[in-house]
Amino acid sequence: xxxxxxAIVVAYLILLVGMGFSFRQQHTKKDYFLGGRTLGWKALxxxxxxxQLSAISFVSAPAFVGLREGGGLHWLSYELGVPLAMxxxxxxxxxxxxxxxxxxxxDYLEQRFGRSTRILISVVFQFSRAFxxxxxxxxxxxxxxxxxxxxxxxxxxxxxxxxxxxxxxxGMKAVVYGDAVQMIIIVLGTIACIGFGLxxxxxxxxxxxxxxxxxxxAIKPDSLGFDGEGFGLLPMIFGGVVLYASYYGCDxxxxxxxxxxxxxxxxxxxxxxxxxxxxPITLLYCFSGLIIGTLAMSEAGxxxxxxxxxxxxMMPIFxxxxxxxxxxxxxxxxxxxxxxxxxxxxxxSLAAVSVEDYCRLTNKTLESEDYLKKAKYVGLGWGAVTLLxxxxxxxxxxxxxxxxxxxxxVFYGPILAVFLLAVxxxxxxxxxxxxxxxxxxxxxxxxxxxxEHVFWFWWNFIGFxxxxxxxxxxxxxxxxxxxxxxxxxxxxxxxxxxTQLDIVVLLASFVIMxxxxxxxxxxxx
Numbered sequence: 001x002x003x004x005x006x007a008i009v010v011a012y013l014i015l016l017v018g019m020g021f022s023f024r025q026q027h028t029k030k031d032y033f034l035g036g037r038t039l040g041w042k043a044l045x046x047x048x049x050x051x052q053l054s055a056i057s058f059v060s061a062p063a064f065v066g067l068r069e070g071g072g073l074h075w076l077s078y079e080l081g082v083p084l085a086m087x088x089x090x091x092x093x094x095x096x097x098x099x100x101x102x103x104x105x106x107d108y109l110e111q112r113f114g115r116s117t118r119i120l121i122s123v124v125f126q127f128s129r130a131f132x133x134x135x136x137x138x139x140x141x142x143x144x145x146x147x148x149x150x151x152x153x154x155x156x157x158x159x160x161x162x163x164x165x166x167x168x169x170x171g172m173k174a175v176v177y178g179d180a181v182q183m184i185i186i187v188l189g190t191i192a193c194i195g196f197g198l199x200x201x202x203x204x205x206x207x208x209x210x211x212x213x214x215x216x217x218a219i220k221p222d223s224l225g226f227d228g229e230g231f232g233l234l235p236m237i238f239g240g241v242v243l244y245a246s247y248y249g250c251d252x253x254x255x256x257x258x259x260x261x262x263x264x265x266x267x268x269x270x271x272x273x274x275x276x277x278x279x280p281i282t283l284l285y286c287f288s289g290l291i292i293g294t295l296a297m298s299e300a301g302x303x304x305x306x307x308x309x310x311x312x313x314m315m316p317i318f319x320x321x322x323x324x325x326x327x328x329x330x331x332x333x334x335x336x337x338x339x340x341x342x343x344x345x346x347x348x349s350l351a352a353v354s355v356e357d358y359c360r361l362t363n364k365t366l367e368s369e370d371y372l373k374k375a376k377y378v379g380l381g382w383g384a385v386t387l388l389x390x391x392x393x394x395x396x397x398x399x400x401x402x403x404x405x406x407x408x409x410v411f412y413g414p415i416l417a418v419f420l421l422a423v424x425x426x427x428x429x430x431x432x433x434x435x436x437x438x439x440x441x442x443x444x445x446x447x448x449x450x451x452e453h454v455f456w457f458w459w460n461f462i463g464f465x466x467x468x469x470x471x472x473x474x475x476x477x478x479x480x481x482x483x484x485x486x487x488x489x490x491x492x493x494x495x496x497x498x499t500q501l502d503i504v505v506l507l508a509s510f511v512i513m514x515x516x517x518x519x520x521x522x523x524x525x
Contacts, residue, residue, distance in 0.1 A: 043176050063311040067306070071215065076513075080510065081236065084237070085241045096422075097259060106353060113434075116430060121437075125353060137160065159343065164347065175344045189330060223235075225457065253345045279509070295318070350378075413464035416464050417463075421436075444466075
């Protein structure tokens with residue numbers, strides 16, 4: 001990087017902090033955590049995608065597709081469950097959460113089942129989200145270390161301090177608008193990598209000739225995921241529906257965007273856009289990986305610079321060696337942007353859940369000014385915890401990233417079952433739900449420890465099924481538990497906000513995605 005590149009990075013960071021301070025006028029908790037419910041669906045859509053398609057995706061997805069052993073376009077099968085998951089949560093969970101008026105989605109569980117259910121899931125969310133975000137920041141610090149020539153701790157501090165400043169000052173508005181800008185930069189950066197990659201390969205014709213054909217299969221219909229093989233069609237669909245429904249509807253970082261929408265119509269548009277636009281962006285990631293991976297395998301000098309044990313360096317090395325100055329600065333900004341998006345979302349959501357938990361446990365009703373002050377202090381604390389975890393991730397990050405994905409799949413299914421039963425069944429109480437939740441989690445842990453040949457994507461579906469079935473079994477064996485009238489009344493807030501056209505669009509999106517995945521190898525033959 002030269003002076004021009006560094007100037008671009010510095011200018012971007014200054015503008016980001018300035019934007020955060022421009023949104024610092026908040027008067028209530030809904031202003032701070034939900035943007036006053038004035039945020040449009042377009043900005044919310046970009047924000048959700050920026051958080052989901054993080055720096056790890058920007059760097060690791062192309063490396064997986066283009067270079068990693070056993071990798072390839074079957075990365076796309078991650079996307080197949082998204083439209084079906086949106087169909088599920090838009091007809092059940094999200095309308096109920098939105099109409100409840102809560103800031104923390106775990107407030108809904110407390111009102112519906114009691115404090116024990118709320119605290120259990122809330123604590124799991126807070127520590128797992130902080131830990132996962134810390135690992136992500138560490139991974140990005142390594143990339144910035146290589147591209148900017150700075151130490152890992154400097155990269156962590158740079159990313160963390162700037163993100164904490166703008167997200168704490170501007171609240172949800174700063175997070176969402178910052179994410180929207182960052183998502184645009186990420187997409188443009190990916191397109192630039194595709195263009196320059198094709199240029200250095202000698203054009204599309206050379207790419208088509210040199211690409212490794214074993215990396216072109218996007219779906220594996222013959223793999224059921226019970227024989228040690230991953231990415232089979234059925235586990236990716238069934239497990240993916242549960243994973244994404246739980247992530248978008250039952251994870252505070254994502255559901256908080258839904259709660260920030262001005263109306264249920266804007267909420268619909270936001271989730272429908274996510275269901276349809278995510279796939280083309282993931283396609284861009286994957287094609288950038290194919291192109292740059294093909295370039296790396298055809299140029300010994302490029303390949304020699306990529307550590308054999310860490311193919312994630314493929315993208316940073318390509319950026320430094322094959323892009324012109326100025327463009328390098330923009331791509332480094334894209335990596336920074338992706339990291340900051342995940343961190344800012346985590347800080348805001350962790351603060352929201354922690355302050356709401358504090359108010360419930362102490363039975364205190366805080367004045368708006370006192371509430372906002374505590375929210376900012378708590379957000380600052382979570383930012384410090386997250387960055388501290390980043391510093392100590394060095395020796396364990398490669399295995400912990402995989403472990404985090406598995407740990408998420410242990411909990412995603414049972415948590416989705418809890419929320420879904422909360423909004424569709426009036427008769428189930430805390431006893432049935434808590435025992436079902438414990439049974440679902442324990443079943444997944446047993447599978448993890450004793451059935452290594454079961455692909456972890458199945459854990460999502462298995463945990464969901466066991467939780468739901470066990471809850472109904474407890475009710476059948478022990479009889480109904482006490483359910484208050486006000487608790488059961490929350491179920492009446494579940495009114496599907498989907499239109500018939502929405503259902504057609506979501507189902508058509510699934511069919512189109514599946515068709516594209518099935519026909520991609522034919523395009524290269």
